[in-house]
Amino acid sequence: MSSNQDTMADRIAAIRIRIAAACVRAGRQPDEVTLLPVSKTFGEHSIREAVALGYKRFGENRTQEIAQKAPLLVDCGLQWVVIGQVQTNKAKDVARLAHELQSLDRLELAQALDRRLQSEGRAIDVLVQVKTSPEETKSGLEMSELIPFLRELKQFQTLRVQGLMTLAILSSDARAVRSCFAQLRALRDKAREEAIEGISLDRLSMGMSSDFELAIEEGSTEIRVGSAIFGSRPNP
Numbered sequence: 001m002s003s004n005q006d007t008m009a010d011r012i013a014a015i016r017i018r019i020a021a022a023c024v025r026a027g028r029q030p031d032e033v034t035l036l037p038v039s040k041t042f043g044e045h046s047i048r049e050a051v052a053l054g055y056k057r058f059g060e061n062r063t064q065e066i067a068q069k070a071p072l073l074v075d076c077g078l079q080w081v082v083i084g085q086v087q088t089n090k091a092k093d094v095a096r097l098a099h100e101l102q103s104l105d106r107l108e109l110a111q112a113l114d115r116r117l118q119s120e121g122r123a124i125d126v127l128v129q130v131k132t133s134p135e136e137t138k139s140g141l142e143m144s145e146l147i148p149f150l151r152e153l154k155q156f157q158t159l160r161v162q163g164l165m166t167l168a169i170l171s172s173d174a175r176a177v178r179s180c181f182a183q184l185r186a187l188r189d190k191a192r193e194e195a196i197e198g199i200s201l202d203r204l205s206m207g208m209s210s211d212f213e214l215a216i217e218e219g220s221t222e223i224r225v226g227s228a229i230f231g232s233r234p235n236p
């Protein structure tokens with residue numbers, strides 16, 4: 001466990017060791033797993049500390065927060081990754097500010113984004129967020145809707161579909177958590193068999209501070225880690 005005296009470098013080194021150990025258990029290589037620092041609620045100073053340790057991409061769940069932080073950090077050349085639920089009326093902000101969206105969960109949002117991205121003359125990487133947990137509070141596309149949704153996404157030249165994202169159930173039962181990750185991977189494999197042209201689904205964004213080792217064992221290619229890097233956040 002981290003104490004207040006730990007530096008960010010210490011905390012990231014500890015995470016890297018845990019990533020490597022999970023990879024050994026799963027017969028994977030540590031370089032198959034990307035660490036995405038999630039900087040939501042943390043300010044310029046903390047982000048600069050992570051930049052100094054070599055990170056350039058940061059996860060945020062609100063476009064308003066990116067709009068506040070981005071101007072303070074322009075010199076760093078950062079890439080902002082939106083990981084939170086996006087209201088359709090915020091598509092303009094995603095198109096303007098984000099390098100990537102990991103929480104694409106409905107056609108209406110894809111349409112709004114495509115329109116805005118066309119006018120910005122840009123394309124972005126997207127992951128489709130899938131609901132693998134029964135909790136009402138979790139957002140994401142229903143698993144049964146994924147394949148038809150991917151077929152629809154082909155029409156949008158501005159959205160480069162790279163893979164899937166999920167949030168596991170919040171539970172102390174490791175089997176229940178692992179099952180969410182396993183379901184996402186199985187769904188990805190099934191979608192791949194459909195061989196939807198132009199969509200490769202190489203990336204699986206799954207795992208956070210509390211459950212990233214299980215996610216890696218189940219095939220995660222990207223873990224989104226906030227509190228284990230930046231410290232605990234005030235309760236919402």
Ligand SMILES: *Cc1c(COP(=O)(O)O)cnc(C)c1O
Nearest residue numbers: 038061083208209224225226227
């Ligand atoms: C906040 C957040 C994370 C990181 O959570 P931690 O528990 O702080 O690691 C990961 N994914 C999403 C979608 C988030 O909103």
